[in-house]
Amino acid sequence: AQSVTQLGSHVSVSEGALVLLRCNYSSSVPPYLFWYVQYPNQGLQLLLKYTSAATLVKGINGFEAEFKKSETSFHLTKPSAHMSDAAEYFCAVSGDGNTGKLIFGQGTTLQVKP
Amino acid sequence: DAGVIQSPRHEVTEMGQEVTLRCKPISGHNSLFWYRQTMMRGLELLIYFNNNVPIDDSGMPEDRFSAKMPNASFSTLKIQPSEPRDSAVYFCASSLGGKRTEAFFGQGTRLTVV
Numbered sequence: 001a002q003s004v005t006q007l008g009s010h011v012s013v014s015e016g017a018l019v020l021l022r023c024n025y026s027s028s029v030p031p032y033l034f035w036y037v038q039y040p041n042q043g044l045q046l047l048l049k050y051t052s053a054a055t056l057v058k059g060i061n062g063f064e065a066e067f068k069k070s071e072t073s074f075h076l077t078k079p080s081a082h083m084s085d086a087a088e089y090f091c092a093v094s095g096d097g098n099t100g101k102l103i104f105g106q107g108t109t110l111q112v113k114p
Numbered sequence: 115d116a117g118v119i120q121s122p123r124h125e126v127t128e129m130g131q132e133v134t135l136r137c138k139p140i141s142g143h144n145s146l147f148w149y150r151q152t153m154m155r156g157l158e159l160l161i162y163f164n165n166n167v168p169i170d171d172s173g174m175p176e177d178r179f180s181a182k183m184p185n186a187s188f189s190t191l192k193i194q195p196s197e198p199r200d201s202a203v204y205f206c207a208s209s210l211g212g213k214r215t216e217a218f219f220g221q222g223t224r225l226t227v228v
Contacts, residue, residue, distance in 0.1 A: 032214055034216055036219075042221060043219035043220050043221045043222050045219070046216045049214075090157065097213075098212055099170075100212050100217065101147060101159055102147075102159075102217055104156065104157040106156045107157075
């Protein structure tokens, strides 16, 4: 069965610093991976997705993620954090079959300090 | 398209009462998902539909929970009777279906059972 593990429930960075949010996956088949962001009192919004094309995926708001099969990882990065990036971030993997259901990690709360 | 629309945004009810949450998916989407979000459990998939048919309800916590999708543009999640431990944010999401496609989330319904 597919699963994802997000390392670190809370990450704090200074404004302008590198953002690195970690995600490792487990999948018995080639995975399709997603990163979502959730702002307070909002639904989840797609940041980017990996669907077996390029291993380096660029998303919205300057975020990108690199799929590394050898490390079973799909870490999310942004070169320079903005205050507006403070939110909760979820990594997800497509579940079994072809239904499109997503299995989510526990989430990482990103705090950006001025 | 207005996106996935959920109602109500907030619901406060007394223990034992029936609660009905509503969802209108994005037009043209074939798959619909109900998720529950809590601090303790994170995002849990409760049930999903494909072409209005329930495919997997293994995530539904108890018989008190039921979901229907009478047509392609409407779904309900009902809790009867409600209990305080049902307090959570409930999200509806829809997608075109398939492993590569992302899910689009509604704003959620925050349910408080007192």
